[in-house]
Amino acid sequence: MSFVDTPVTVEVPATSANLGPGFDSLGIALDWYDVVTAEVTGSGLTFDITGEGADEVPRDETHLLHRAMDAAFDLLGERPAGLHLTCRNAIPHGRGLGSSAAAIAAGITLARALVVGGDERVDERVLFGLATQLEGHPDNVAPALCGGLTISWIDGAAPERLRLDVDAPVTVFVPPDPVPTSVARGLLPETVPFEDAAFNAGRAALLVAALTTAPERLISATEDRLHQLPRSEAMPGPYKLVRQLRVEGVPAVISGAGPTVLAFAHGLQEWTPQGWLHRELRVSPHGARVR
Numbered sequence: 533m534s535f536v537d538t539p540v541t542v543e544v545p546a547t548s549a550n551l552g553p554g555f556d557s558l559g560i561a562l563d564w565y566d567v568v569t570a571e572v573t574g575s576g577l578t579f580d581i582t583g584e585g586a587d588e589v590p591r592d593e594t595h596l597l598h599r600a601m602d603a604a605f606d607l608l609g610e611r612p613a614g615l616h617l618t619c620r621n622a623i624p625h626g627r628g629l630g631s632s633a634a635a636i637a638a639g640i641t642l643a644r645a646l647v648v649g650g651d652e653r654v655d656e657r658v659l660f661g662l663a664t665q666l667e668g669h670p671d672n673v674a675p676a677l678c679g680g681l682t683i684s685w686i687d688g689a690a691p692e693r694l695r696l697d698v699d700a701p702v703t704v705f706v707p708p709d710p711v712p713t714s715v716a717r718g719l720l721p722e723t724v725p726f727e728d729a730a731f732n733a734g735r736a737a738l739l740v741a742a743l744t745t746a747p748e749r750l751i752s753a754t755e756d757r758l759h760q761l762p763r764s765e766a767m768p769g770p771y772k773l774v775r776q777l778r779v780e781g782v783p784a785v786i787s788g789a790g791p792t793v794l795a796f797a798h799g800l801q802e803w804t805p806q807g808w809l810h811r812e813l814r815v816s817p818h819g820a821r822v823r
Contacts, residue, residue, distance in 0.1 A: 547630030600639025626710025628788030
């Protein structure tokens with residue numbers, strides 16, 4: 533077995549998917565990071581976890597981080613006798629900010645970095661395919677691995693992604709209570725009107741342009757007719773805040789499956805509901821990386 537003889541530390545960003553009209557296809561990385569260190573040991577599996585979710589996540593083989601590492605070790609053809617994992621969690625869990633994608637991206641990046649010559653054995657395309665398989669869809673794992681603004685899609689059976697450089701102000705308003713992604717997805721209709729699908733296709737295309745070259749178009753570009761209204765019954769407070777901000781000309785959306793509200797602007801602290809977390813961010817230029 534050939535593993536590096538020192539600990540490896542990976543920094544991985546929070547992400548926001550959908551961004552309004554880009555359902556299951558658009559995502560951005562945010563400069564809000566989980567930091568994970570892995571060290572090969574003689575035997576067993578141990579965790580040291582602090583920060584978000586520290587009292588809730590498992591400390592055994594069922595932890596998503598370890599499951600991702602396990603899958604990556606299978607690809608690499610190497611498996612360490614033991615691991616010690618140190619997790620410094622900053623990304624809120626169950627809030628639509630990509631905490632599961634971050635765990636997956638961190639896990640597979642760590643596994644590859646722990647194996648001597650891992651970069652040569654598993655390239656970026658294979659890594660992205662594994663991350664998508666573990667997450668179930670590519671919209672969050674793409675920016676978690678690549679940074680910036682990503683467009684992701686499935687080409688035949690293979691996930692693909694395109695990364696674009698973006699520098700935009702972002703504010704997130706994080707409610708105190710989570711909404712499980714399974715609940716949010718369960719509220720989506722099985723079919724949508726043709727005109728709504730066409731509307732979102734046009735707005736998603738406009739959003740890519742607005743985030744890269746035409747920020748003055750962001751308020752129109754972030755309009756959505758597919759997923760936010762059907763999910764509003766599970767997150768009435770966030771949906772109300774989105775509408776209030778948009779009336780004031782602020783391009784605001786539900787982040788991912790919610791309930792976090794994301795706005796492409798700064799200076800919005802006065803809009804923060806009582807008990808919510810307000811944080812000003814930028815788009816992260818990088819995804820998961822070894823520090």
